[in-house]
Amino acid sequence: DAGVIQSPRHEVTEMGQEVTLRCKPISGHNSLFWYRQTMMRGLELLIYFNNNVPIDDSGMPEDRFSAKMPNASFSTLKIQPSEPRDSAVYFCASCFRGKQPQHFGDGTRLSIL
């Protein structure tokens, strides 16, 4: 069984550039979560979707961040424009709605120069 698939695994870009992170949840899972992990703030939930609909985006830092889930097998997290403080590891996780546990992808390590 394929797990949660994220791409790219690493991204290095200059500040001001647009960054797009991608996630494919486990087939059949209908809840999808985006997390950000930093040394200072730990694991933070940014946004989550149920059945492709955003339910809670209260963790999204600011308007520079946006997330979409156009279908049950794909989600994107976009940062535009990117800033050095956005440097972190971004994880995507999925589960069956209302049923834990969440399964994490391998993450995208983002570095904004």
Added chain:
Amino acid sequence: GENVEQHPSTLSVQEGDSAVIKCTYSDSASNYFPWYKQELGKRPQLIIDIRSNVGEKKDQRIAVTLNKTAKHFSLHITETQPEDSAVYFCAASGEAAGNKLTFGGGTRVLVKP
């Protein structure tokens, strides 16, 4: 919203000894408590979880206890081995919160051979 505190932040034990990590949570409606292990550069992986209708759960060398009255839960690792060295995260969630996980700050465990 939910708040999860985790202690200690670092834990060093001798191989073969036991390790205990404690977490407290604030929302009495929380009913699911997973523990994740994260090795350096890897994704968080679920190692054990417990639901609020159970007070204790064990899986080989790992056990979790839950005290709903006091709102705290603990991870116990017995007969520690060097491969147990990692960062461990506790989390809490509940249906009222849409099953989103709130993570503790993590415990870095070092098992010395």
